[in-house]
Amino acid sequence: MNKSRPADVNEITKTPPAIEAEFEFEAALKRLGGNQELFSRLAARFANDITPMIADFGQYLKQGDISKATLTMHTLKGLAGTIGAIRMARHAAKVELRLHTGEVAIDIDSTLNIFSVLTARTQAALMANTGTLSLEITAPPSATAPIDATTLHTMMDELDTLLRSANMRATTVFSQLENAFGVGNKQQLAALSQAINKLDFKRSLQCSQELRASIERIS
């Protein structure tokens, strides 16, 4: 990769000019219909995904895989824009355009430095805004009474049906199931939770079967 462009990391690390907002969280929240829970979840996912995404981007650049690097910038632009990380989104758009047109060469180290700085600032700002960056699906307050076996099986049957049909309501039913399990038993749901969070419904179905087997062993 050509290194003809000077590093412009200083341009990013200095205080942004007043006319360019770095974050527009309120506008993003408004776009999401004021759904604070959704915003927090998206923010958490973004904060968790951004570092490996930038690492992948660096790898693609080093390998000369411009197609994948461009796609990664495109994805980053969209995700950053959705949660209101405006400066990150604009910078990703700029890099995407450069990669797409091939008109301006990319300085890999400088680009990665800039993203590293933007990542840290975005994560800090999101943390300050949402208070937590947990990826767990927020369940309603935990049930006080322990769930009976019949109800549990009914819920798991419904979950499996939804997972098989790629129906997003599976995430809602899982959230209810998590609540029904109670805080103390959440570790039993860890694998399923992880798969559901990734929307890997094939894996979720496997985890659900394993969970059933484990519940039957206990009872």
Next chain:
Amino acid sequence: MNPFISATQEKPLLLVVDDQVSNIQTLYEIFKDDYEVCMATSGADGIAFCQSRKPDLILLDVMMPEMSGYAVCQHLKNDPFTQDIPLIFVTAQHDPEEEARGFDIGAVDFIRKPFHANVVKARVRTHLTLKHQSDLLRSLSLTDGLTEVANRRQFDIVMQTEWQRCLRVEHPLALIMIDVDFFKKYNDHYGHQAGDLCLQSVAAALKGHCSRASDFFARYGGEEFAFILSGTPLDGAQQKAQQMEQTVRALRITHEKSDIADIVTISLGVAVITPTQERNVADLIACADSQLYEAKRSGRGKMCSMQMQ
């Protein structure tokens, strides 16, 4: 509030195809109260979903690894089973050329990320309304207003389709032409309103004989009906025709002016052929028609049949 669903109807089905979990979750949160939302995280999975379960509308990302949204769109638009599903691109691309390309290959709309929840809702609602109206219009144009079974136009379409299909797989194709006996006398004696009711009852009873997904029943014109049986040999078609004749007798619709019974009866002409390049649909219809004529000539209230070579 969704304008298409009553308390008893199922919610419209939206399919979101996007490689990014966050985008799918966002759209799910926006639509979950009004629609059933399913998802696919790759273009290939999205196509597979549509082939097994037809969504009412698709929200499709443009830039995805392995298979782009454009490729998915083209695939769906080239498949007769999926080509009428409205498809909206949801993308972070802000290039008018790309947008035009999306419209060219069949998308109905383009939504740019980051999107506003209310805007996306409004666009989806608009396109579902259009889809609902066009489905209704198509259904009306292919349905007989009196009997509510398929009309002649739809018969012509299905007949051609089944002919081609049977030609391809070398399966027999059966056609049963049906005529209500002495219907003019029935109309003259009982009046046109009673005549309409008679046709409605006969049509509803005969439609009940569609036991397989491929069975097709239509009003051919006046008091004539037609039944298409794909992949059915002569004995199967004869059996079906006899059952239909019995079904109409079992309705016991009084017909004092019939020359053969005191109730409404039907005559049926059955023709069966394994389609070849040398023959055509008109040959099959003509043969079934001639068998119907033979049934009427030889006393009515019966079935005549022929295996075509």
